[in-house]
Amino acid sequence: MPAGSPERSAPAAGGAQVRDRLFIWLLGGLVALAWSALWLWSTSPWERYLAHDRWSELGVLAQWCRSLPQGDWLLPAALHAAAWLLMVAAMMLPTIYPLLRMFGRMTADRADASALLARVVLGYLLAWFGFGLAAHGVDSLLHRLAEASNWMFRHGWTIGPLVLGAAGLFQFSALKYRCLDRCRSPFGFITQHWRGRAPGREALRLGAMHGLFCVGCCWALMLLMFVVGSGNPGWMLAIGAAMAAEKNLPWGRRLSAPLGALLLVGALAEAARHLSGTGP
Secondary structure: OOOHHHHHHHHHHHHHHHHHHHHHHHHHHHHHHHHHHHHHHHHOHHHHOOOHHHHOOOHHHHHHHHHHHHHHHEEEEEEEEHHHHHHHHHHHHHHHHHHHHHHHHHHHOOOOOHHHHHHHHHHHHHHHHHHHHHHHHHHHHHHHHHHHOOHHHHHHHHHHHHHHHHHHOOOOOOHHHHHHHOOOOHHHHHHOOOOOHHHHHHHHHHHHHHHHHHHHHHHEEEEEEHHHOOOHHHHHHHHHHHHHHHHHHHHHHHHHHHHHHHHHHHHHHHHHHHHHHOOO
């Protein structure tokens, strides 16, 4: 019987559809679990621990911070990184569905296909984990400067408009579009980084490299979480939807400039609100 006959190809197509459905359910379950955990956290009596700038001052964590070597910054950084990783899983994993689906199909015949997919996800999350640590470090430094400077303490409200303005300007930058184009081309990205000679290492590197380009594309939008409040489910959903649309919808690339303009207007409005005396 010819290899390309319908009798041979139909079962293979049916198996691919089953794998696709299973993959969608698994990825959707992981994302739903992350969203559920964040929602429960934000509505629980321990919601205050999402405010990472006060972790070293609250409850039993304050005792740990004082007792551990370098605990006043090490423990808050670790806790923030864990919370950040949970937010990344909720907000960013849906945006790389095309890459994961394509890579899953390319490696479907391998015995280690599931393990390779898991390594891609791990590499991707590691890239965002590193960014989360860096963001926490900058945020902690700003808080310490505010504590040491009367001017910073009185004008701390300027951080919000500055972050909004920087995120808006970045939406028009060449780096934004260069990274966005790489994120919007999963097939070319896979063929560039996947050879199958060292499968585990290549899968991890593939995820990490895609994560780095995703950070390069979306870091400014993710920093908005420091303005609107880490762990805020409503803003997380809105920002995550905007990033998913930019990366995956056919017209998503054209969304970047209007979104940047909206952020710049928001920055000006927030600054005007404070300067006019109507802000908190």
